[in-house]
Amino acid sequence: MSASRQRRPVVLLRPIPGTSVIHELWAGTKLIVVLAISVLLVFYPGWMMIGLMAALVGAAAWLAHIPRGALPSIPWWIWMLLLFGAVTAALGGGQPVLHLWSWDFEAGGLLKFLRFTALAIVLLAVGAMVSWTTNVADVAPAIATLGRPLRLLRIPVDDWAVVLALALRAFPMLIDEFRLLYAARRLRPRPVEADGRAKRRRWLTEMVDLLAAGITVALRRADEMGDAITARGGTGQIAAAPSRPRRADWVALSICAAVCALAIVLEVGVLG
Amino acid sequence: MGALSAALAIVSVVVPFAGGLSLLVTVPMGLLGYRYRLRVLLAATFAASAIGFVITGISGFMVVLNCAYVGGMTGIIKRRGGGTPLVIAVSAVAGVLNGLLIIAALTVLVRLRTLTLDAITANIDGMLNAISAMPMFRESAEQTRVITGTILRNWPVLIMVNSIFSIMLVSLVGWWALSRVLERLRGIPDVHKLEAVTESEPVAPLPVRLSQARFRYPGADHDALLPLSLTIESGEHVAVTGANGSGKTTLMLLLCGRPPTSGRIERPGAIGLGQLGGTAVVMQHPESQVLGTRVADDVVWGLPPGTHTDVPGLLGEVGLSGMEERDTGGLSGGELQRLAVAAALARQPSVLIADEITSMVDQQGRESLLGVLSGLSDRHEMALVHITHYNNEAEIADRVVNLSDSVDNMVMVGSAAPPAPTAVPMPHTAPDSGAPVLQLDGVGHVYGSGTPWAKSALRDVSFTVNEGDGVLIHGGNGSGKSTLAWIMAGLTTPTTGSCLVRGRPADENVGDVAIAFQAARLQLLRSTVDLEVASAAGFSPWDTGRVVSALATVGLDGSLARRRVDQLSGGQMRRVVIAGLLARRPQALILDEPLAGMDAESQRGLLRLLIDLRRDTGLTVVVISHDFAGMEELCPRILHLENGMVASAFRATGAAGGPS
Numbered sequence: 001m002s003a004s005r006q007r008r009p010v011v012l013l014r015p016i017p018g019t020s021v022i023h024e025l026w027a028g029t030k031l032i033v034v035l036a037i038s039v040l041l042v043f044y045p046g047w048m049m050i051g052l053m054a055a056l057v058g059a060a061a062w063l064a065h066i067p068r069g070a071l072p073s074i075p076w077w078i079w080m081l082l083l084f085g086a087v088t089a090a091l092g093g094g095q096p097v098l099h100l101w102s103w104d105f106e107a108g109g110l111l112k113f114l115r116f117t118a119l120a121i122v123l124l125a126v127g128a129m130v131s132w133t134t135n136v137a138d139v140a141p142a143i144a145t146l147g148r149p150l151r152l153l154r155i156p157v158d159d160w161a162v163v164l165a166l167a168l169r170a171f172p173m174l175i176d177e178f179r180l181l182y183a184a185r186r187l188r189p190r191p192v193e194a195d196g197r198a199k200r201r202r203w204l205t206e207m208v209d210l211l212a213a214g215i216t217v218a219l220r221r222a223d224e225m226g227d228a229i230t231a232r233g234g235t236g237q238i239a240a241a242p243s244r245p246r247r248a249d250w251v252a253l254s255i256c257a258a259v260c261a262l263a264i265v266l267e268v269g270v271l272g
Numbered sequence: 273m274g275a276l277s278a279a280l281a282i283v284s285v286v287v288p289f290a291g292g293l294s295l296l297v298t299v300p301m302g303l304l305g306y307r308y309r310l311r312v313l314l315a316a317t318f319a320a321s322a323i324g325f326v327i328t329g330i331s332g333f334m335v336v337l338n339c340a341y342v343g344g345m346t347g348i349i350k351r352r353g354g355g356t357p358l359v360i361a362v363s364a365v366a367g368v369l370n371g372l373l374i375i376a377a378l379t380v381l382v383r384l385r386t387l388t389l390d391a392i393t394a395n396i397d398g399m400l401n402a403i404s405a406m407p408m409f410r411e412s413a414e415q416t417r418v419i420t421g422t423i424l425r426n427w428p429v430l431i432m433v434n435s436i437f438s439i440m441l442v443s444l445v446g447w448w449a450l451s452r453v454l455e456r457l458r459g460i461p462d463v464h465k466l467e468a469v470t471e472s473e474p475v476a477p478l479p480v481r482l483s484q485a486r487f488r489y490p491g492a493d494h495d496a497l498l499p500l501s502l503t504i505e506s507g508e509h510v511a512v513t514g515a516n517g518s519g520k521t522t523l524m525l526l527l528c529g530r531p532p533t534s535g536r537i538e539r540p541g542a543i544g545l546g547q548l549g550g551t552a553v554v555m556q557h558p559e560s561q562v563l564g565t566r567v568a569d570d571v572v573w574g575l576p577p578g579t580h581t582d583v584p585g586l587l588g589e590v591g592l593s594g595m596e597e598r599d600t601g602g603l604s605g606g607e608l609q610r611l612a613v614a615a616a617l618a619r620q621p622s623v624l625i626a627d628e629i630t631s632m633v634d635q636q637g638r639e640s641l642l643g644v645l646s647g648l649s650d651r652h653e654m655a656l657v658h659i660t661h662y663n664n665e666a667e668i669a670d671r672v673v674n675l676s677d678s679v680d681n682m683v684m685v686g687s688a689a690p691p692a693p694t695a696v697p698m699p700h701t702a703p704d705s706g707a708p709v710l711q712l713d714g715v716g717h718v719y720g721s722g723t724p725w726a727k728s729a730l731r732d733v734s735f736t737v738n739e740g741d742g743v744l745i746h747g748g749n750g751s752g753k754s755t756l757a758w759i760m761a762g763l764t765t766p767t768t769g770s771c772l773v774r775g776r777p778a779d780e781n782v783g784d785v786a787i788a789f790q791a792a793r794l795q796l797l798r799s800t801v802d803l804e805v806a807s808a809a810g811f812s813p814w815d816t817g818r819v820v821s822a823l824a825t826v827g828l829d830g831s832l833a834r835r836r837v838d839q840l841s842g843g844q845m846r847r848v849v850i851a852g853l854l855a856r857r858p859q860a861l862i863l864d865e866p867l868a869g870m871d872a873e874s875q876r877g878l879l880r881l882l883i884d885l886r887r888d889t890g891l892t893v894v895v896i897s898h899d900f901a902g903m904e905e906l907c908p909r910i911l912h913l914e915n916g917m918v919a920s921a922f923r924a925t926g927a928a929g930g931p932s
Contacts, residue, residue, distance in 0.1 A: 031325075066724075085395060169564065186782050212457065231545065
C-alpha cells in the first residue's frame with residue numbers, strides 16, 4: 001500500500017495551485033484559443049498542424065508550470081487498446097516503406113494510426129489546459145462577456161451564464177453526493193443470480209434505482225438553491241470583479257493567431 | 273419560478289458527468305424537457321456543453337450536445353403524452369437529420385474524414401493480414417477485406433445507418449429509464465418554500481403587524497401556525513422559538529409574503545424579498561445558501577447590475593476578512609452561513625430573517641455565527657428575526673416569541689460543552705476485554721496523492737476498537753474524521769498504514785463494517801422500505817418476517833414496510849438505514865453524524881435505541897461527530913482528531929490515556 005502504487009485520480013474543474021502567466025490570463029482568452037485550436041485541428045489534421053499545436057500547448061504548459069503529476073494515471077486497458085491498435089495498423093502496411101538494415105517495413109498504417117492518436121491526445125490536452133489553469137468562478141462571467149453580441153439575436157446569454165455559474169457551483173457538491181451513493185451501493189451484498197437474464201434485469205432496475213435516488217437528491221438540492229435565489233431577489237450580478245481582457249490577453253491572442261496563421265500557410269502551402 | 277427552473281437546470285447539467293453512463297445521460301435532460309419549457313432545456317444544454325468543453329474540449333462538447341438533444345426530445349414527447357411508437361418515429365427522423373449533419377460536416381472536413389477512414393482501414397487491413405497468415409482463414413479474410421472496403425468507400429451510408437441506429441437506441445433506453453424514473457419521482461415532496469411575489473408599491477416591509485394571523489397548508493387537517501398577533505419594528509432583535517411543527521418556518525413564509533389563511537398582516541409597503549432595503553432571508557442548509565463559487569462573487573450574487581458593494585467591509589463584519597478570493601467549496605458550515613449573512617447584508621435589508629441558520633453547523637461555527645448576529649440590529653437600521661430551536665440562542669434577543677405556548681410537547685435542544693476528561697460521571701462502563709474488531713496501525717491518507725492537488729487528510733492514526741466498544745471520534749471541520757470513517761468501512765484504501773477488520777484488510781472486505789452516512793436519503797437506494805431493507809441486508813424482499821424483525825430491532829413498526837422511502841421523516845430514514853445494515857450482522861457499526869439535522873425528540877429516541885442495542889447485543893459502535901451532546905453513555909471512549917492526527921484520547925469515565 002505504498003504511495004507510489006496509488007493511481008493518480010482525474011481531477012476535474014480544479015486549477016493547479018499556484019499562479020503563472022497562463023493562470024492570470026482572462027478565462028475568455030483561453031476559451032477562444034481552445035476553440036480556435038480545436039477547429040483548426042479538425043479542419044487540417046496533418047502532422048504539421050498537430051506538431052505546431054502540440055508545441056503551442058507544450059509551451060503553455062511549461063509557462064503554467066504544470067507538473068507531470070497533473071496527468072491522471074492511465075489505466076492498463078487503454079495501453080492495451082493502443083498497443084492492439086498500433087500492432088494491427090502496423091500490419092496493415094502501405095506507403096512509405098522504411099528500410100531498416102535488411103528489413104523492409106511498410107510504415108504507412110502505423111503512421112496513420114499514430115497521427116490519429118496524436119490528434120486525439122492534442123485535442124484532449126487543449127481542453128485539459130483550460131481546466132488546469134482556470135478558476136471555475138471565472139468561466140461564467142467570461143462567457144457572459146464573450147456572448148454579448150449574441151444578445152442582439154435575442155439569445156438569453158446572461159441567463160445561460162447564470163445557469164452555468166450555478167451548475168459549476170453545484171458540481172462539486174453533487175459529485176460528493178454521487179460518491180456517497182456509489183459507496184452505499186458498494187456496501188450492499190451482491191445478489192447471486194443463476195442466469196444472465198435475471199442478472200441483466202436486476203442490473204437495469206438497479207440503474208433506475210440509482211438514477212432515481214441521484215435525481216431525488218439533486219432535485220432537493222435544486223429546490224433549496226431555488227429558495228436561496230428567491231431570497232436574494234432573483235438573478236443579477238454573478239461576479240464582483242469585472243470580466244474583460246487585459247493587455248496580456250491581447251498578447252496571448254496575437255501569439256495564438258500568429259501560430260494558427262503560420263500553420264494554415266504551411267499546411268495549405270506544403271500540401272497544396 | 274424562473275429562479276427555480278434555473279436551479280433545476282443544474283441538476284441535469286451535473287448528473288451526466290457523475291453518472292458516467294452516457295446512455296443514461298439523457299434521463300435528466302428528459303426530466304427537464306418533461307417538466308419545463310424549452311427555454312430551460314436550452315439553458316441547461318448550454319451550461320452542460322460549456323462544462324463539457326472546459327473539461328475535455330470539443331469532444332466533450334459534442335457528446336453532451338447529442339445527449340441533451342436526445343433527452344430533451346424524449347422528455348418533450350413524454351410531456352405531450354406520446355408513447356413508444358412516437359419515440360421510435362421521432363428518433364428515426366432525428367437519426368436521419370443527425371446523419372445528414374455529420375455527413376455534411378465530414379464533406380467539408382475532407383482531411384479529417386480521410387484521416388479517420390485511413391486509420392480505420394489500416395487497422396482492419398492489419399488484422400486481416402494477420403488472419404490471412406493462417407491458410408485456412410485466407411479466403412474469408414479476403415472477402416471481409418472487400419466488404420469493409422466497399423463499406424468504407426460508401427462512408428455516408430455507413431454514417432447514416434450508424435446515426436439512425438445509435439440515436440434510436442439511445443432514445444429508447446432514455447425513454448425507458450425516464451418513464452421509470454418519473455414514476456418514482458411522483459411521490460417526492462416539493463421542499464421549496466419561498467415564492468417570489470410581484471409587487472408594485474415601494475419597498476417598505478417594516479413595521480409589520482400580524483393580527484390573529486393563522487396559516488393552514490392546502491389539504492392539511494390542522495393549522496401550521498396557530499393564530500398569532502405580533503408587531504415587529506425596525507431596530508428590534510426578535511427570537512422566534514418553538515418545537516418542530518409549531519410553525520416557526522411558516523411564520524417566516526408569512527413574513528416573506530404568503531397570505532395568511534385568516535387574520536391580517538399589515539405593512540406600509542412592499543416586502544421586497546431580496547431587494548435593496550427589503551426583506552432578506554438566510555435559511556438552514558449552509559451549502560445551498562451560498563450561490564457563488566468565490567467568496568466575493570457570492571456577496572454580490574443577484575444584485576442588480578451596476579450596484580456598488582463594499583465587499584471587504586461586509587466580509588469584515590461577519591469575520592471573514594481577507595477571504596474574498598477563496599473558493600466557497602472549501603468553507604466550513606459556519607463560514608458558509610456567515611457568508612450568507614454577508615450576502616443578505618449587501619442588500620441593506622430592513623428586516624433580516626435567520627431561519628434556524630445554526631442547526632447544521634458545529635459548535636464552534638455556532639458560536640461565531642451568534643457573535644455575528646448579536647449586534648446586527650444595533651449596527652444597522654434593521655430588524656432581525658432569528659428563528660431557532662436552541663434555548664441559549666434565544667437569550668441574546670431583545671424579545672422572545674415562543675410559538676410552542678399552545679403546543680404541549682415543547683422540547684428545546686440543549687447544546688453540550690465537551691466533557692472534561694476526568695469529571696464526567698458514567699452510568700455504564702464498557703467491557704475492555706473484548707477481542708479487537710478494528711485495528712488501525714499508522715493510518716495516513718492523502719487525497720490526490722502524486723498530483724499537484726495532493727491534500728493530506730490523516731497522519732499516523734493508530735488505535736484499536738474492541739468488541740462491544742463504543743468509541744466517539746470527535747473533531748471539527750477538516751479534522752479528517754470522515755476520511756477515517758471511510759477507511760474503517762473499507763471504502764477508502766489508506767495511502768499508508770493498515771486498517772484491519774478481525775485481522776483482515778478492511779478494503780478487501782467491504783460490507784463487514786457497516787457505515788451509516790450523515791445523508792440518510794442517499795443510502796436508501798430502493799423505492800420502498802421493505803425492498804430497501806431486503807436489498808441492504810441481502811435477503812429476499814418477499815421474506816416479510818425478516819423485514820419486519822429487522823425493522824423491529826430499530827424500533828420501527830412493521831406497518832412501515834410498504835411505505836415509500838420518500839415519505840419517511842428524517843429520523844425514520846436513519847432508522848431504516850440502520851435496520852438494513854444491522855440485519856447483515858456487521859462486525860461494527862459506524863455512524864457519521866447520526867444526530868445532525870434532527871429535532872430533539874428524534875435525537876433522544878435514536879440515542880436511546882443505539883445505547884440499548886449496544887448493551888443488549890454487544891454491538892460495536894463508532895460514532896463520528898463534531899458534537900458531544902448526549903454521547904457519553906453510547907460512547908465511553910473518545911478520540912479527538914485535529915488536523916488529521918489523534919490529538920487526545922480519553923475515557924469519559926475517568927482515567928485519561930494516550931492512544932491505545
